[in-house]
Amino acid sequence: MKFVDEFRNKEIAEGLIQRIQKTSTRPIQLMEVCGTHTVSIFRYGIKSLLPEQIGLLSGPGCPVCVTPNNDIDLAIALSRQKDVMIVTFGDMMRVPGSTSSLLKEKAGGGDIRIIYSSLEALKIAKENFGKKVVFLAIGFETTSPTIAVAILRAKEEKLHNLFFLNSQKRVPPALIALLQSKQVKIDGFILPGHVSTILGTKPYQFISKEFGRPAVITGFEPLDILQGIWMLIKQIEENRAAIEIQYRRIVHEEGNPTALSKIYEVFEEDEGNWRGLGLIANSGYRFKESYRQMDVRNFDVEVERSREHPECLCGEVLQGIKSPLECRLFKKVCHPENPIGPCMVSIEGTCHTYFKYQ
Numbered sequence: 001m002k003f004v005d006e007f008r009n010k011e012i013a014e015g016l017i018q019r020i021q022k023t024s025t026r027p028i029q030l031m032e033v034c035g036t037h038t039v040s041i042f043r044y045g046i047k048s049l050l051p052e053q054i055g056l057l058s059g060p061g062c063p064v065c066v067t068p069n070n071d072i073d074l075a076i077a078l079s080r081q082k083d084v085m086i087v088t089f090g091d092m093m094r095v096p097g098s099t100s101s102l103l104k105e106k107a108g109g110g111d112i113r114i115i116y117s118s119l120e121a122l123k124i125a126k127e128n129f130g131k132k133v134v135f136l137a138i139g140f141e142t143t144s145p146t147i148a149v150a151i152l153r154a155k156e157e158k159l160h161n162l163f164f165l166n167s168q169k170r171v172p173p174a175l176i177a178l179l180q181s182k183q184v185k186i187d188g189f190i191l192p193g194h195v196s197t198i199l200g201t202k203p204y205q206f207i208s209k210e211f212g213r214p215a216v217i218t219g220f221e222p223l224d225i226l227q228g229i230w231m232l233i234k235q236i237e238e239n240r241a242a243i244e245i246q247y248r249r250i251v252h253e254e255g256n257p258t259a260l261s262k263i264y265e266v267f268e269e270d271e272g273n274w275r276g277l278g279l280i281a282n283s284g285y286r287f288k289e290s291y292r293q294m295d296v297r298n299f300d301v302e303v304e305r306s307r308e309h310p311e312c313l314c315g316e317v318l319q320g321i322k323s324p325l326e327c328r329l330f331k332k333v334c335h336p337e338n339p340i341g342p343c344m345v346s347i348e349g350t351c352h353t354y355f356k357y358q
Contacts (some may be wrong), residue, residue, distance in 0.1 A: 063140050193251060208347040
């Protein structure tokens with residue numbers, strides 16, 4: 001099948017593996033930032049194809065996984081109010097908060113609905129004028145333009161019953177936090193393809209210029225990932241550090257200026273709270289003044305004090321410090337039918353991927 005089979009060609013894969021083996025002369029540790037990359041790496045057995053000196057770490061590239069407990073708890077508290085309806089993407093239903101989840105609240109009678117696009121929130125709000133419809137809006141730069149467009153349309157159509165619990169994240173500042181932490185050695189980054197269709201290459205330049213690390217924006221098919229790894233190893237062996245694009249059929253240096261303009265029409269940069277990484281400067285968004293009436297954080301609602309399972313290692317897994325195999329809960333107590341942490345919920349979560357493929 002065109003555009004699939006050509007990126008899964010066995011002979012080309014073998015050639016790339018040989019290049020990687022010939023080019024690599026020292027221990028190298030790379031981090032794939034995106035959860036979709038983690039899934040592809042495990043699905044196609046890419047780790048087993050690499051020389052033993054090449055290590056791959058999974059990073060914080062799952063928006064469901066990095067959503068902090070206090071945002072989940074706020075959504076749960078709102079769902080308990082009779083005049084409130086929560087709408088959100090499917091994976092968020094099963095993410096455990098401090099003592100409950102949206103799925104449990106729905107089973108108990110809460111008005112909580114799954115949507116598949118940001119614009120569905122507008123349709124639901126129009127059909128339910130007697131309710132305050134709250135969209136639990138999560139995602140990285142890939143999703144943020146669609147959320148911004150939903151907000152712009154809601155204001156244009158004067159939908160006064162639609163509100164947003166904004167928990168979006170910006171990827172580049174999280175990479176700064178990882179590089180500054182020094183808790184894990186990262187020699188180079190496999191950068192997310194979908195996020196980079198929006199961002200382009202400029203927001204990543206600090207990786208090479210300030211930290212002297214190479215990074216390659218990479219696609220998600222086996223040949224994409226193998227080529228991206230080879231490009232990174234080649235830079236490292238040549239003592240170079242640059243931001244390169246492997247995924248050129250989709251990603252361009254300038255990104256998508258139209259999508260970015262929509263984000264910044266509605267939002268301005270603010271600190272963001274990431275599970276595992278904590279508060280990171282400029283890694284989130286806040287509403288601009290003219291849109292703050294849609295911010296559900298203005299609501300007066302009592303939220304329980306947030307807490308997490310003391311043995312859950314999701315925070316460390318998101319930083320690449322630990323692997324799921326080091327967690328005492330993994331496969332014993334924590335599994336997809338009974339997730340203790342969000343890394344076991346999303347199909348992009350590292351723990352879910354280890355459970356399915358390891």
